[in-house]
Amino acid sequence: MLHLTPAVTIYILTLSALFGLVSGSFANCCAWRMAHGESAAKGRSHCVACGHTLSPRELIPVISWVVQKGRCRHCGAPVSIRYPLTEGFTAIAFVLIVLRYDVTLNTLQFWILTAVLLTIALVDLETGYIPDSLVLGIALDFTVVTALRGGPFWSLWLKGVFNAAAVALPLLGLVLLMDRVLGRESMGGGDIKLFFAIGLFSHWSCNLFTLLLSCFLGIAFALIFRGVCTEDGEGAFPFGPAIAAAAFLSILAAEPAVQAYLSLF
Incomplete structure (x- = not known):
């Protein structure tokens, strides 16, 4: 952090880390609901196995999972380790972003982008589909912060x-050509939309x-998670998580x- 005392920096x-934990928990919740046809904006958080409505002490990021030993307090069903892992990752990501951009609008913009990218990666990983609403959320993030x-x-x-168009449009042309040559879809439309949305934030290079x-x-x-497949059973690893990971690394x-x-030249 620039021009700050150690105490203020800490x-x-x-x-930033606490906000990242909460944002990661919210992204996890939204991703699961969108992947299973539930509203991301309505309803209380609940156990995915028994439907038990979770109390505030069961919703503390990372800590609740550790205290409950990775199980639901009501029915004892296992709770996926993806929850504490993504919450912890988001906390680290938010800290890295504020270290990179200091306390600025860029930090706010990229915090929001990171949370949405995480949600997209989780939904795509589970369903093989990138919701248009989340891609529009990225575009809205860019538009609002630009106005601010x-x-x-x-x-x-x-x-x-x-x-964004400088890269996304040539990519679209290449994908359409490959679709015609191969006689099948070479890249999903959601992936191309996502490339365009994240391209709004940076120079074309x-x-x-x-x-x-x-x-x-x-x-x-694809090589590491070769056994993971989408709901269509074709064994293809979705591209969305790779795009989201690349976008986050590009932020930094x-x-x-x-x-x-x-x-070099």
Whole structure:
């Protein structure tokens, strides 16, 4: 953190971690509900096995899972370890973002983006589908924070659209060509929409970095989780988690990585 005392820095990082834990828990809840046809905005949190409505002490991120030894207090059914893992990951992610961008609108913007990307990854991992509502949420995040920055809103907004389209449109053309050559779908429409949405936030060169990184991560995930398949039973590992992971890493490292590469020439 820049120009802050150690005490204030620790305070801000602690708050960031706590906010990340809560955001990760909320993303987990939204992802499960969307994957199972429930409303993400209505209803109380409940055990997925017995339907027991969870009390506040059963909803404390990470701690509740540890205290209850990974089981529902009401029926004893196991609670997936994905909950504390994603909550802990989000806490770390939020701390890394505030260390990278300090206390700025960029931090707020990328906190929201990270939480939505996590939700998208979890839904896609379980269903093989990326909800349009979450992709629109990313675009709304960009639009609202752009408005909060002040300055020429439409100029900044159109600049974001140009940077997104500079990578997403050629990708769409390539995918359509591959679909025709292969006689089957080579990439889901949701993946292309997601590439466009996350492309709003960065320069086109950083978006190209995200695209390339997502391809490498997609191959790695497919090899590591070869036994995981989507609901259609085809054994294909969804691409959404790789795109989400690449986008998050790009938040932290795309700009310096691109600058370091260009400095070689």
